[in-house]
Amino acid sequence: MEQTLPWHKRLQLWYRHNREAIVAWSFLTPMMIYFVIMTFVPLVFLIVISFMRWNIVNPPEWAGLSNFQRIFSSSQEWFYFKVIGRTILYAVAILTLNIVGGFSIALILNQAILGKGLFRTMWYLPSVFAGAVVALLLRIYLAGSSQGILNMLIANFGFEPVDWIQHPFWMPVIGVIFVVWMGIGFTVIFFLAGLQGIDENLYDAAKIDGANDVQLLRYITIPQMVPVLLFISVTGMIGSMQMWEVPKIISSGGPNKMTYTLVYSIQNDAFAGLEMGLGTAQSLVLFLMLLVFIGWQLNNYRKQYHV
Amino acid sequence: MKRRKQIVKTVSIIFLIISSFCMIYPVLFMALGAFTTQERFLDANILPIPNTLNIALFERAFGAGVSRAYFVTLIRALFYIGVTLLVGLIGGYIFSKMRFPGRNKAFLLLLSGMVMPGILMLVPMYLLVAWFPLAGGNNIFGQGGHGFVGEWPALFIYGWVPPFAIFLLKQSFDMLPTEYEDAAKMDGAGFFTVIFNVYGPLLKPPIVALVILTFLGIWNDYLWPSLVISGNQEWQPIAYRISSVVLSDWSPVGTTDYPAVMVRTFLAMWPPAVLYFLLQRYFVQGMVASGLKG
Numbered sequence: 001m002e003q004t005l006p007w008h009k010r011l012q013l014w015y016r017h018n019r020e021a022i023v024a025w026s027f028l029t030p031m032m033i034y035f036v037i038m039t040f041v042p043l044v045f046l047i048v049i050s051f052m053r054w055n056i057v058n059p060p061e062w063a064g065l066s067n068f069q070r071i072f073s074s075s076q077e078w079f080y081f082k083v084i085g086r087t088i089l090y091a092v093a094i095l096t097l098n099i100v101g102g103f104s105i106a107l108i109l110n111q112a113i114l115g116k117g118l119f120r121t122m123w124y125l126p127s128v129f130a131g132a133v134v135a136l137l138l139r140i141y142l143a144g145s146s147q148g149i150l151n152m153l154i155a156n157f158g159f160e161p162v163d164w165i166q167h168p169f170w171m172p173v174i175g176v177i178f179v180v181w182m183g184i185g186f187t188v189i190f191f192l193a194g195l196q197g198i199d200e201n202l203y204d205a206a207k208i209d210g211a212n213d214v215q216l217l218r219y220i221t222i223p224q225m226v227p228v229l230l231f232i233s234v235t236g237m238i239g240s241m242q243m244w245e246v247p248k249i250i251s252s253g254g255p256n257k258m259t260y261t262l263v264y265s266i267q268n269d270a271f272a273g274l275e276m277g278l279g280t281a282q283s284l285v286l287f288l289m290l291l292v293f294i295g296w297q298l299n300n301y302r303k304q305y306h307v
Numbered sequence: 308m309k310r311r312k313q314i315v316k317t318v319s320i321i322f323l324i325i326s327s328f329c330m331i332y333p334v335l336f337m338a339l340g341a342f343t344t345q346e347r348f349l350d351a352n353i354l355p356i357p358n359t360l361n362i363a364l365f366e367r368a369f370g371a372g373v374s375r376a377y378f379v380t381l382i383r384a385l386f387y388i389g390v391t392l393l394v395g396l397i398g399g400y401i402f403s404k405m406r407f408p409g410r411n412k413a414f415l416l417l418l419s420g421m422v423m424p425g426i427l428m429l430v431p432m433y434l435l436v437a438w439f440p441l442a443g444g445n446n447i448f449g450q451g452g453h454g455f456v457g458e459w460p461a462l463f464i465y466g467w468v469p470p471f472a473i474f475l476l477k478q479s480f481d482m483l484p485t486e487y488e489d490a491a492k493m494d495g496a497g498f499f500t501v502i503f504n505v506y507g508p509l510l511k512p513p514i515v516a517l518v519i520l521t522f523l524g525i526w527n528d529y530l531w532p533s534l535v536i537s538g539n540q541e542w543q544p545i546a547y548r549i550s551s552v553v554l555s556d557w558s559p560v561g562t563t564d565y566p567a568v569m570v571r572t573f574l575a576m577w578p579p580a581v582l583y584f585l586l587q588r589y590f591v592q593g594m595v596a597s598g599l600k601g
């Protein structure tokens with residue numbers, strides 16, 4: 001019958017049948033176009049430039065794999081290997097402290113404690129500030145002379161002034177503490193949300209069966225927290241692999257390159273050294289490492305839960 | 308048994324008090340230091356004890372372009388809050404309540420944006436801005452000029468379709484029954500009325516969470532402005548402006564006018580703290596609403 005109708009009637013019918021899809025896509029199309037331009041076009045740039053030799057000023061030249069060869073070569077005493085290894089080491093240390101610390105605090109805060117809202121606020125507070133500004137503040141605290149604030153404070157307790165920023169032990173430790181300190185509030189809030197979402201009946205049932213506190217934690221709380229753990233470990237890994245405030249603002253990668261992380265190296269090579277190809281090649285390496293980590297985590301999760 | 312519980316609780320509280328104090332100590336030190344004289348500051352034992360308002364120092368900081376930076380950052384924050392809520396609500400509604408071909412694929416594509424670390428996109432995003440066609444002396448192919456580098460649009464050009472906001476609001480829409488919408492549609496409500504007037508008021512926690520997150524993201528943005536706008540003092544946002552002002556008159560050797568430095572960092576840090584204190588109840592609720600099971 002439809003063939004006999006005039007075209008505008010048919011259009012009307014078609015519109016009525018597909019109304020929802022038409023409305024949805026008329027809003028989604030501009031959104032998706034913008035999103036693809038702003039996300040995937042830069043990704044393509046990133047990949048293409050990583051095969052180029054380019055200092056911004058002169059036109060880029062094709063360089064094949066040479067940027068990657070430089071990263072994965074033994075030249076300069078395995079310089080880039082060390083940068084990557086160091087970044088992973090920092091990320092693992094930060095993530096471990098973040099998860100263990102955040103989970104413990106969330107467990108404590110999950111009890112009926114007077115003023116727990118205030119404590120929660122205090123733990124989250126550092127996360128609301130700009131990393132760059134706090135890092136700057138820290139750099140001023142850590143100044144090495146006896147006029148430095150931290151040195152002034154420890155002098156009250158009879159300690160000698162320390163050159164914190166040039167100290168081969170303290171600077172990396174401070175770097176890790178700084179990143180954990182900035183991010184742990186986020187972890188605490190998510191673990192708390194997860195803990196409050198656990199079904200009380202599970203605990204009651206286990207208690208009737210005679211489970212003690214440790215068993216409750218081991219067999220109910222932790223398994224129930226796996227989804228939150230997955231979320232925290234993925235976002236935390238993405239975050240801690242990108243540690244840049246410490247080397248960029250506090251230590252300039254020192255002492256002795258001990259805080260020279262991958263993101264700092266990317267910025268250094270791309271914008272200070274004007275080797276865009278080398279910088280983007282490192283970005284690509286970092287991105288692939290993150291993808292492998294995320295894939296590995298999701299895969300573990302799937303295996304455990306058979307989803 | 309009871310006794311043991313009591314002990315555990317007491318130890319927990321003592322641990323919490325000490326650890327929470329350590330968490331806020333560096334910030335507290337700065338905030339109190341902003342209201343002390345230099346002599347009093349240098350005498351500090353654990354914390355400096357405020358004894359002055361340091362009005363001259365605040366005036367000096369505002370004279371050094373901080374008021375302009377406040378204005379720039381506020382405009383930017385309002386713009387991004389508006390865009391995030393508009394796009395987030397429409398996108399969240401479409402992905403949650405509407406059924407149409409291509410829905411899951413489009414949603415997955417959006418979510419893939421969440422694993423893309425923004426920091427790695429700095430170089431290519433910079434190029435995108437520098438090669439923007441027909442801007443800043445560029446020709447239609449984006450060559451020949453400097454594009455938007457050093458100009459205000461560079462601060463407003465990215466992030467109009469925020470995957471996290473769409474995801475969070477989709478999860479929140481999922482939890483609301485469709486009956487509201489059906490009833491409103493009976494009364495002749497259209498697309499926008501349904502989203503903003505019917506569902507909008509019911510989505511207060513995730514909306515407030517997004518307002519806070521967006522505000523914090525913009526207020527604390529440092530790397531992107533340092534790349535694209537560093538040469539243009541008129542349009543430097545607060546985090547970047549403060550950092551460069553502090554760095555310009557501080558040196559690691561010699562005596563520092565500590566209260567002046569603290570006043571400046573204080574000016575960069577009080578707004579996020581106040582906003583968080585005021586709205587934190589909604590913030591936690593909104594984050595919980597993101598549905599960690601999903």
